[in-house]
Amino acid sequence: MTLLGTASDIKLINDDGLRLDGRGFDELRPIKIEVNVLNRADGSAYIEWGGNKILVGVYGPREAYPKHSQNINKAFVRARYSMAAFSVDERKRPGPDRRSIEISKVVSEALESAIIVEQFPRAEIDVFIEVLQADAGTRIAGLTASSVAVAAAGIPMRDLVVGCTAGKADGQVLLDLSKEEDNFGQADIPFAILPKTGEVVLMQMDGDLTVEEMSKAHSMLDKALKHIYNLQREALSKSFTDVVAQWGE
Amino acid sequence: MTLLGTASDIKLINDDGLRLDGRGFDELRPIKIEVNVLNRADGSAYIEWGGNKILVGVYGPREAYPKHSQNINKAFVRARYSMAAFSVDERKRPGPDRRSIEISKVVSEALESAIIVEQFPRAEIDVFIEVLQADAGTRIAGLTASSVAVAAAGIPMRDLVVGCTAGKADGQVLLDLSKEEDNFGQADIPFAILPKTGEVVLMQMDGDLTVEEMSKAHSMLDKALKHIYNLQREALSKSFTDVVAQWGE
Amino acid sequence: MTLLGTASDIKLINDDGLRLDGRGFDELRPIKIEVNVLNRADGSAYIEWGGNKILVGVYGPREAYPKHSQNINKAFVRARYSMAAFSVDERKRPGPDRRSIEISKVVSEALESAIIVEQFPRAEIDVFIEVLQADAGTRIAGLTASSVAVAAAGIPMRDLVVGCTAGKADGQVLLDLSKEEDNFGQADIPFAILPKTGEVVLMQMDGDLTVEEMSKAHSMLDKALKHIYNLQREALSKSFTDVVAQWGE
């Protein structure tokens, strides 16, 4: 779905009905979540999801700055999604581009739906998402880690936010697209919910899907998100015993 | 008078003493002015002048921002001249360039001479000039429409501002230069006055003119500006009966 | 020490043991300092040092702006080092680059060590260093002139700041590198002290030096700085008699 376009002659599903990395259609890549991995941040989390390595630090609630950004009724949630220069194949120039500005916006909105922002008028909650290595699905992996980091900061939430992607490649609806499936496939759906109620807090899609394919994708996501939600909760409960986790090793 | 320079072999006056578009030396292109064409703006105007299509929206008087820009004695008039990306032959990158910054400055100053700014201390009056299609003479067409839009916003004025260009091409002094005459001619004079008194509020010139040619150019302008002033007043009086005009059709 | 790198086949010391410009190893280029050369600035100085021509203007102490930059205990010293577009071989684009931002920082810190900043809480002292022609050693020439300009502005100081460079070229430790010695040599040491006590307030180095070479460089600098300090004091005392010096002639 990128400028790389589609190369119809690349086979993404082999003759045994398996994906290039050996997964079945509705199978997730390995996911690992760790909590409180940073010393300075008020809350933090690290997620490895396939080849994605993403670090999230939360600062706040703290007084919103500049003053005119303060809302007298609630806290302002500001997520900033950023990729390290070395995180992608071709070096990324530092600083925000249009893609990262859009991602920061939808991720901020998704997090705000989960945080009880009314408890902190005039405050801001900063969520910094640093992609150290990117491997498809960074925005929902970053969002999934962000809600864990916000919880670890002790900020009251209605629920965690849990995200995953589905999509289509080689004409098949697939869960959790790999980098190749994202680059050469036919559709990509970043998706996130509040798992207790199933409410949708983030949804984007681009590509070519029928209504039936969309429905199938949702079924796959629904099941996977329950699993990821468990990983989030395990990481958080582990953090109470094991105060500063060793990460990335 | 642009980087395109002069191409001396281009004939801009034909053997019948007419210009490429059939006009005589002191003849204006067709001009159409409409008032209150926008819903949100406090005042607005639309002008078609030859192939120029320009939209002006006025907001204010409103409290000047940032605070340190406030003048305790008068309102601050801030015109911003801007060209749509598709308004010129080669796509214009969005955002101000040095030319548009200079135009914004001289147009702001010309408008301020007409507005009774002393009535609105600490205020700002924003005049946004959006060139949708450009065809030579955009700054004076924009300025002419701007003063109509300011009047339509109910802001008190000493007089309207009315502008026109004169210039020289193929060695002849001409009124209201066309695009070709501007690009391949020998002089360009954007000019604007307060018509009641004839006071000059905007004047720029570049090219090569004798004192006599300048005097001739002024005579042509003098006559033309009276005509344009009438068009301005007609548009304003029409706006009282026909509250939201349909424009551009 | 620049991107030009080293060209080992360029001879910088001739057979008589002299440098390309005829100087001995520990010999300074000609230095001229003039005081109060600008009308608007609160204090100013002009220095010619070899082919360097540098103008410094000081404004302040004045209320620090923006407000949140104010320090309730002391003045904030802000030096800004800037090169004229025509000051170097290839035209320099206006505006700060990474090199000039670093120089501005270390020069600000060096000046702050000399100024009795505690006398001016909430104030800022602006020191603008304009390099009109560059010829190696601009930062220490600019710093040397800056402290004279600060003194000329009547701002109380513990001492002047006096700077010079040493370095290595053709394997020899040299004082006050020329442009060629800087470009094609093996080390460069910008160095500045408070001469009364010998305390080091600025020191940078890049290249390749043994501990012994560094010690030798320091000896050369120590002697030279005493001389330059005298030039600074002479310029300042001259300024009391000859109020507005003619400069650059």
Add this chain to the structure above:
Amino acid sequence: MPRDELGILSEIKKNFILRKLSDGVRGDGRKFDEFREISIQTNYVPRAAGSAMVTIGKTRILAGVKIEIGEPFPDTPNQGVLTTNVELLPISFPTFESGPPNEVSIEISRVVDRGIREGKTIELKDLVIEEGKKVWIVFIDIDVLDVDGNIFDACNLGAVAALRTAVIPGEAHGFKDAKLPVNNTPVSVTFAKLGDWIVADPTIEEEQMSSARVTVTTTEDGHIRAMQKGLSGTFTWKEIEDAINTSIRLGKEIREKYLQGV
């Protein structure tokens, strides 16, 4: 899109709108899935390769297409280039300021772009002049002139209409002029959620009261090409499915009624 200028839409107005919704009708009398009047005037800017002035109710945008020769991206030597840029002009709303694109205009640009791109309105392969060296670059620039809600769909319509009428300026470069080859016609439909009600083509007052927004772009084959959920409220999956189906239906109507002749 823009929040209420004072941050507060009067409580009375809000309650009026909500009461109406509970009666099954919107503040301006429309049905929940009804668009306001749409107008599309193409070739408004003859100097552009293609252009369209679009109004949806009192919302007005002007889209212009420029087509220039340039180099392809190194990783797609056999494709032309398409860029979409939305400018929220300061004339269009009191709180809009001049300046570089902000997150609001960037989001609109990117959602419109995805609809056009994934909807295969133009095939980038058709834009190659000399593989790896020279391609046509299609710039879609959209100026927002007057804001009264639902900028997304107005910009989408403008972009599609401008492309459908665009001419590649071949003559200026030694080729022939030629109509830009256009294939599918993606149409976006945007919904706002107010309380528990969901309405299509929201006015600015409805937007200011809404908790969530979703845009669904579909093509004539009934396929979904782009979606974007926005704001900090939530949708149930049922609501999303309804939005998809409604978008397919309304898209068909809009395509037939307003874009057929373009």
Add this chain to the structure above:
Amino acid sequence: MPRDELGILSEIKKNFILRKLSDGVRGDGRKFDEFREISIQTNYVPRAAGSAMVTIGKTRILAGVKIEIGEPFPDTPNQGVLTTNVELLPISFPTFESGPPNEVSIEISRVVDRGIREGKTIELKDLVIEEGKKVWIVFIDIDVLDVDGNIFDACNLGAVAALRTAVIPGEAHGFKDAKLPVNNTPVSVTFAKLGDWIVADPTIEEEQMSSARVTVTTTEDGHIRAMQKGLSGTFTWKEIEDAINTSIRLGKEIREKYLQGV
């Protein structure tokens, strides 16, 4: 140019100046059409291709010319490139700040540029090395060092003097060094209107009191090459005509007295 630092020139000072004007003389004793002392020191920066330090009274600027090889603009393959940039250095006035050019410095740059360009000081055709590929680019950079009124004319003089002494650095590129071919000598004269009086070469105090400004640039043939009216005050046409004639006369004097030998 810069308004009074505190926004208020003392009323006493203002009244003094106005009373003098009504007596036919200016605050510093000059006649209405009289310039302050001018000095021009060329080759101040030997590293530049050409340079000139100029003072008009206490106003001081340094102009430098750099000449480099580059590509022509695609639409003028048979012309070199000329650019003019004025920097209001923060050393020159208490309220000037570091930073990118603002509208004040841009206006000065562009007015000086138009005088040079339309005055045909250099012929851009003379700067072509290889048509469409390689041309000389002439950068005129002007640093304002000390401000006491009439920056426009000081910058104009600096640009002209620096160009007249400039050398094309051919040797660095396998050609010979050569004097930059210079033709006409445009001189600008700036007027300020104080009350109903109009004075040439205004001091900063006169500028701070003035309602309107006009700059007229002429060449030795007595032709007008550039004009720029500024500020929110007005001129009558008669005043404009007088300014044009006075500028032609003063330009001639300045050209003969200060630029002949340069």
Add this chain to the structure above:
Amino acid sequence: MPRDELGILSEIKKNFILRKLSDGVRGDGRKFDEFREISIQTNYVPRAAGSAMVTIGKTRILAGVKIEIGEPFPDTPNQGVLTTNVELLPISFPTFESGPPNEVSIEISRVVDRGIREGKTIELKDLVIEEGKKVWIVFIDIDVLDVDGNIFDACNLGAVAALRTAVIPGEAHGFKDAKLPVNNTPVSVTFAKLGDWIVADPTIEEEQMSSARVTVTTTEDGHIRAMQKGLSGTFTWKEIEDAINTSIRLGKEIREKYLQGV
């Protein structure tokens, strides 16, 4: 590096640290010339050409090297290009903000760059593919993740370790993959001055109390390659000499203990 968040390190804490120093020991029990625990984990980002996660105490940075093909600078046609960029990520300290590099991160970048460049860690001549046309460009990007003092030395170690493990991605361009040729191993040691005491590898609390800072970078041959004095305090020459000698000694230890195997 960053000053105390509130600008005030508690007086009690300060006095405690100073009292300890006067007893010959530091606040955390270290000797004056003792580093905290160092860890270096290379190849942390397999997608990069080389990478290293480095901790010094609780300070943590991640360095990544990218190697791409590009053009040499016109004045050094027979050399590759090396650039170093340090980003102080906003996750790493409460007062750090997103945005372009500021003077603090620029200073760190440039000091690390000078150590690598002058220490001849890589020979730029080794990076030429086709003289004047195609060279390898080595980008060293360093993200600061957690700040607890001495960012300079952590960044230096990260850059060196990432370079020592970097692979030139030849295959993507029709060559073979090859280890980046690495020569010397520059190690920087940073000292802070607190009162009259000087300590190596300062914690953030020590930095907040310090008046002056000096960084000395040396190579295995005992030569000095880069130095940088910072802050508004001063050093005696004796103190500088001691810092140089201590840096050579500690650099040797760090090289042997942590970089040997990398």
